[in-house]
Amino acid sequence: MPEGFERGLLARITRTVGEHYRIIHANPLSRIGFWVVSVFTIVAIFAPWLAPHEPWAMQYDSEGSIASLRPPSLEFPVGTTHLGYDLFSQLILATRTTLIIGAVSGFISIVIGANIGLVAGYYGGKIDEILMRLTDVLYGMPFLPFIIILIALFGRKLEFVILAIVLIIWRTSARVIRAQTIAIKQRQFITAAKARGCSNLRIIYRHILPNVLPLLLLYAAFNIAWSIITEASASFLGFGDGTTISWGGMLYELWLSGKTRVAWWWFAAPSLCIITLVTSLVFVSRAYEEVANPRLRKR
């Protein structure tokens, strides 16, 4: 019997993971991005054990006075707030919130965007018309008024922040994946699949989906990056979830404290984290951009 018979699901998974690992590692920038994202992920997972202090616990120095507005030092690596909160601990715990929001909204938005794009692009006609008009409507929707109304109606909750972000960002991925689907459905292997008796759903999810996968992963990375930026903006404007700490929320508290001109570290730390993580995600997406668009590949 051919050896192929013995290879099961596990082998396929290993193969797929290996393939993606190779794609990412082929590009030096993506490799850096990948490791930075991995470090952030590890920090997010182990945040409660890594953070030295409670995020909203006043810290005292050796003389017993409140450690208020201390610049970075050995004791407080990223400094403290005006109320003596340890910014390093806040930063670590905020990583968790930010990554959860980024991953969840990135994932949901890519799932919605991909499905709408695949269905609209594959069926065309009326279905396409309806779905694309729907995305057009969302394109016309400004993010801030939308999230303000949502928060006003339902309160400052993480779920609604995610919901607002998802509703805003799925549209771009839907459009791009629709365009790619239209290009792929005209290829002859799709006709061949039809001639072999494949149903429409089978063609969409088994034959077209793997071919838009690089593009899908590219936009997944983009969507995560956009979610993080959007969450930061929303939190900075005071529309984040007040009970959890996020990088944007830290900047919001800085703004409320009125110490923006004094506490440069308070401003620098969350900002750098946002920039580093978003840039790393864009770097990772670069690798998929090259796979999705072979013309970009270096000769």
Added chain:
Amino acid sequence: MALLELNNVSRHFELRPGVVERVLRGGKTRVIKAVEAINLSVAKDEILGIAGESGCGKSTTCSMVAGLLPPSSGEVLYRDRNVGEMTSSELNDHRRRVQMIFQDPYESLNPRFRVSDIVSEGPRALRLWGEREIEEQVAAMLAGVGLPAGKYWDRYPHELSGGERQRVGIASALVMKPELVVADEPLSMLDVSIRAGILDLLKELSRQRNFACIYVSHDLSILANIADRLLIMYLGQAVEVGSVHDVIKNPKHPYTRALISAVPVPDPRVKRSPPKIVGEISRPVDPPPGCRFASRCPHADQSCSEVFIKLDTNSPLAHQAACHRLEQINSEAT
């Protein structure tokens, strides 16, 4: 009983002008008559060759036979059942019985599928057998087309040569155990050096597995080699049909004669007098009602652009040409 019958089948495509063109030039919707009133039949175990220049509607005809494209008018009958009226379960059954082999082995294989998945896809989609049985059938089929499963099972299309790819295409059609195989120029994209091998394989498999075949090509020497009967098409019309021997040795229609004289003759002593073909082949956009070859035909007169004779499907074995001036042409020649 004929396995497949096409009665008066036409396929038209509308060419809608864009908004700009409509405003600027008052453009109207034009119609490409890709296939016009075709009659043909394929008997069990028979190989019907279809020949004709590029754009004459060969692929369109194939798509209609395979049930991938509905005809604009006329009916496609498979075992006396109208393909256009089949329920979805009947259509699935039709999809198994009638399989296609495609022209371009670089385009017709999904680049993200392994060879084994490509060949298993049909049986899996139609749930022909259990997974275990499918694996066995696929392995046997791959061996049958000269690709040992042990070596090729996990390969991706980009790891194969053109000839190997076309073998995969053939395997993925034949694994379904079809009764009719529609092969749309399966050799034309392949390197000349490997064509003979694939052609022999197809002939061999059609003998072993007893399927009928519609074999499309613009290469008459290949058709002479493989087919039992020939259908010659010109710009969507069927112009001549008959046994391979009759059509090639004794072509009647002026177009067929021109086509056959264009084939290089291996024997230099054989002399043929090629009738001159003048003019360019065009696309059948809003064509006049008569014979479409009229504008290029050396024998055409006024009546030709008005009269067109359809070939008769009721006598499938006869040698017929769709030209109403055959007798005059013959008397001119002598």
